[in-house]
Amino acid sequence: MISLEEFRTGAYSLPAGDLDEDLSLCFSCFYLSYKEFSLGDGLYYYFCSYSWPDKMTSTTPPCLAD
Helix, strand or coil, X not given: CCCHHXXXXXXXXXXXXXXXXXXXXXXXXXXXXXEEEECXXXXXXXXXXXXXCCCCXXXXXXXXXX
């Protein structure tokens, strides 16, 4: 399993079933992005877009909030 720091770089994706309690804050985050890779199977992969240069906001994500 990748760490939260690795996931936050945006270079790693996770299948929907692999988001466990360690990444539960991601579900309330503006930067959580997803893409369906297997049409018809409903398999989604999640990405963190916080580090992407074309992000549309500068809001601090919940995982970095005090």
